[in-house]
Amino acid sequence: MNKSQVDHVVVPGTFDPVTLGHMDVILRARRLFPRVTVAVAASVGKRGSGPTFSLDQRTQMIRETLVAEGCEDVAVEPFSGLLVEFCRVHGAGGVVKGLRAMTDFEYEMQQADLNSHLAPELESIFVMSSPEYGYVSSSIVREISSMGCDVSSLVPPNVNRRLMERFGSPS
Ligand code: PNS
Numbered sequence: 754m755n756k757s758q759v760d761h762v763v764v765p766g767t768f769d770p771v772t773l774g775h776m777d778v779i780l781r782a783r784r785l786f787p788r789v790t791v792a793v794a795a796s797v798g799k800r801g802s803g804p805t806f807s808l809d810q811r812t813q814m815i816r817e818t819l820v821a822e823g824c825e826d827v828a829v830e831p832f833s834g835l836l837v838e839f840c841r842v843h844g845a846g847g848v849v850k851g852l853r854a855m856t857d858f859e860y861e862m863q864q865a866d867l868n869s870h871l872a873p874e875l876e877s878i879f880v881m882s883s884p885e886y887g888y889v890s891s892s893i894v895r896e897i898s899s900m901g902c903d904v905s906s907l908v909p910p911n912v913n914r915r916l917m918e919r920f921g922s923p924s
Contacts, residue, residue, distance in 0.1 A: 756846070756874060756876060757846065758846075759786065759846035759847040759876055759878075760786065760787045760788060760846070761786065761787070761788040761789075761790070761843070761844060761845045761846060761847075762782055762785075762786045762788070762789055762790075762845055762846070762847040762848065762849045762878065763789075763790050763791075763792045763836070763839065763840050763843065763845045763847070763848050763849070764778060764779050764782050764789060764790070764791050764792070764848075764849045764850070765791075765792040765793075765794060765832075765836050765839075765848060765850070766791075766792075766793070766794065766850075767793075767794050767796075767797045767804065767811070767891065768791075768793055768811045768814070768815060768891065769797060769804040769805055769806055769811055769891045769895070770805070770806055770810075770811060770814055770891060770894065770895075770908065770912045770915065770916065771811070771814055771815045771818060771891075771908070771909065771912060772886070772889050772890065772891055772894055772907055772908050772912075773886055773889060773906075773907055773908060773909065774851065774853070774882055774883075774886035774889040774890070774907075775851070775891075776818060776822070776909060777851070777882065777883050777886055778849065778850070778851035778880055778882070779791055779815075779819075779824075779827065780822070780824065781880050782849040782880070783824060783826075783827055785849075786847070786849075788826075789826075789827045789828070789849075790827070790828040790829070790830060790843055790845060791815055791819075791827060791828070791829045791830070792830055792831075792832050792836065792839050793808060793811050793812045793815065793829065793830065793831045793832065794832060794833070794836075795808050795831060795832065795833035796833065805895055805919070806915070806919075808831050809831075810915070811831075812829055812830075812831045814909075814911060814912050814915060815829045816829045817909075817911045818909040818911060818912065821909065821910075821911065830843070835871065836848065836868060837868050837871045837872035837875055840872065840875055841872065845875075846874070846875065846876060847875065847876040847877070847878050848865075848868065848875060848876070848877050848878065849878045849879075849880065850877070850878075850879055850880075851879070851880055851881075851882045852879045852880070852881055852882060853882045853886075853887050853888070853890075854887070861877075861879065864877075865877035889907050893907075894907050894908055894916070895916075898916045898917075898919075898920050899920045901920070901921065901923055901924040902923055903923040904916060904923075
């Protein structure tokens with residue numbers, strides 16, 4: 754099947770909260786494609802429990818970080834429902850995600866297969882996480898921040914401030 758050139762990609766996720774690992778993927782997608790939209794999912798992907806930060810807060814934190822980076826050209830939109838539908842509505846031809854370890858691979862492969870079944874025209878594109886962020890995840894950040902540990906090297910400064918408001922300053 755002929756697929757047309759991808760000039761608009763979506764970087765989806767729960768971003769609860771956005772980490773430097775996520776930002777690395779978003780900024781690399783921006784280098785690779787002319788147009789990037791970050792899609793912030795209302796529901797949490799891998800977890801049963803609700804998110805720590807509201808959809809509004811998660812979206813806002815990414816917008817603030819992108820402005821601080823001088824990347825206002827990257828759109829950030831909340832979404833609920835199917836990712837393939839979001840891509841269709843926004844006219845995006847690809848989904849970009851980061852891969853850290855083999856455990857990510859199995860989960861992401863399953864999602865990519867499902868998305869391809871639902872929307873064969875949509876391309877799934879993976880970038881390998883930069884080595885310094887290979888162990889960084891939102892769940893690790895939430896966990897150690899809630900235990901009073903400094904996470905300033907794992908998240909953007911504005912996110913660090915929100916985490917300290919939520920969990921208190923590191924001891
Ligand atoms: O941050 P995550 O947990 O890796 O993000 C997962 C997310 C939000 C991208 C995924 O759960 C998703 O696409 N959710 C929207 C619902 C959907 O389309 N489900 C089918 C594909 S899994």
